[in-house]
Amino acid sequence: MTYKPVSRKAPARVEFPIRRTLPCLILLIACSAMLAQNPGASPAAAGGSSVRATHILGLQGVSKSAGGNLSIEGDALKFQKTEGAAAQVPISSIQDVSLGVEDRQVGGVPLAVGRAATPYAGGRVIGLFSHKKYDTLTLEYLDADGGLHGAIFEISKGQAEGFKDALVAKGAHVKVEGQTAAASTPEVKK
Amino acid sequence: MKTNKLLFAAFMLTAFLAYSLSMSAQAANPKSGKSSGAPQWSVQVDKVDPGDVILESAFRVAIYENLLDEMAKTKRFKQVFRSGDHHAADVPDLLILKTTVQKYTAGSETRRTVTTVSGATKLKVSSQLTTKDGKVVLEKVVDGNVRFFGGNLRATHNLAHNIGTQIKESTLPPPNPATAEGSIERTMEASAGSVSTSEMDVR
Numbered sequence: 373m374t375y376k377p378v379s380r381k382a383p384a385r386v387e388f389p390i391r392r393t394l395p396c397l398i399l400l401i402a403c404s405a406m407l408a409q410n411p412g413a414s415p416a417a418a419g420g421s422s423v424r425a426t427h428i429l430g431l432q433g434v435s436k437s438a439g440g441n442l443s444i445e446g447d448a449l450k451f452q453k454t455e456g457a458a459a460q461v462p463i464s465s466i467q468d469v470s471l472g473v474e475d476r477q478v479g480g481v482p483l484a485v486g487r488a489a490t491p492y493a494g495g496r497v498i499g500l501f502s503h504k505k506y507d508t509l510t511l512e513y514l515d516a517d518g519g520l521h522g523a524i525f526e527i528s529k530g531q532a533e534g535f536k537d538a539l540v541a542k543g544a545h546v547k548v549e550g551q552t553a554a555a556s557t558p559e560v561k562k
Numbered sequence: 563m564k565t566n567k568l569l570f571a572a573f574m575l576t577a578f579l580a581y582s583l584s585m586s587a588q589a590a591n592p593k594s595g596k597s598s599g600a601p602q603w604s605v606q607v608d609k610v611d612p613g614d615v616i617l618e619s620a621f622r623v624a625i626y627e628n629l630l631d632e633m634a635k636t637k638r639f640k641q642v643f644r645s646g647d648h649h650a651a652d653v654p655d656l657l658i659l660k661t662t663v664q665k666y667t668a669g670s671e672t673r674r675t676v677t678t679v680s681g682a683t684k685l686k687v688s689s690q691l692t693t694k695d696g697k698v699v700l701e702k703v704v705d706g707n708v709r710f711f712g713g714n715l716r717a718t719h720n721l722a723h724n725i726g727t728q729i730k731e732s733t734l735p736p737p738n739p740a741t742a743e744g745s746i747e748r749t750m751e752a753s754a755g756s757v758s759t760s761e762m763d764v765r
Binding site: 428429430468470472474475476477484487495496499500503508510512514515517518519520521522523524 | 609618619620622623624626627628643644645646647648649670671672675676677711713714715
């Protein structure tokens with residue numbers, strides 16, 4: 373009795389790219405969805421006078437995108453970087469505090485590369501799941517020479533309102549309210 | 563085989579010649595706008611005026627802060643002052659940079675990622691350099707957009723960078739008040755890609 377050798381790989385060759393990319397795609401979507409969750413939001417921090425924040429720009433002596441802890445200590449607003457020195461702003465010098473809502477993609481460069489490398493436009497599907505909403509806290513304050521400064525912080529969604537209230541209670545001035553709706557304005561022309 | 567070697571050598575020689583020619587051309591045309599020991603203006607960056615446009619405060623503040631950075635980077639000014647700085651009052655040769663928002667289109671990073679063609683954040687501002695007594699020295703309309711990569715606030719960085727580039731490439735009148743009434747450059751339309759500049763004398 374003779375047996376003819378039969379190649380088992382031959383029929384599977386057509387399905388190979390799909391078999392290989394589908395698990396990768398599912399894994400990427402799952403990872404991005406997990407990243408889009410809100411790990412920093414703790415119920416204790418919400419509405420309190422200390423929140424986790426990312427400095428976007430404006431604070432003297434603090435680099436852009438620096439992570440840290442934003443807190444009210446005495447009569448000053450303090451941003452303590454995760455590693456490094458702290459920066460302080462006297463609350464009495466704050467001229468305006470305003471809130472906003474932004475939406476951004478998570479995962480940084482690694483996920484962006486993953487999205488670009490995903491075949492069959494799978495990166496777009498990942499993009500649908502890998503975004504996160506966050507609050508922005510914008511401060512305008514004066515320095516000792518009277519110069520106007522502006523600082524923007526990114527705070528986990530839902531925490532900025534309580535922090536703003538705490539700042540106002542400590543004596544920070546507020547000029548305008550309710551400008552967060554501007555984000556949804558489609559187009560405004562002069 | 564020998565022909566291939568000859569072709570390769572000829573290609574390398576051509577590439578070397580082209581490179582050396584481009585380098586010498588760059589050396590012959592130094593960048594305009596660099597200070598040459600002449601008296602310099604100082605600049606005070608004014609608060610961003612949102613005009614009639616509803617603009618989030620984060621954008622307004624980001625434009626202001628990015629403008630301060632970019633003005634320092636141009637190296638056209640002796641000192642850069644913030645709005646309201648008391649020291650600016652004592653400076654004789656001071657220009658004030660006024661920025662008024664003309665148009666703002668809110669974008670979305672997610673829409674940009676998913677669709678590529680939509681979701682762009684667009685900003686268009688009128689930027690004026692004026693003297694203390696309100697004389698307009700330079701006026702330009704500048705865009706700052708984010709079309710593909712980056713967050714929405716990146717539009718403010720691009721906008722400030724474009725304003726800085728415009729100022730760097732412009733000819734400012736000398737700070738001496740006697741000659742300051744010379745040429746006033748006025749550009750009605752200038753965008754990131756194409757810049758049109760026209761000069762006119764104001765007496």
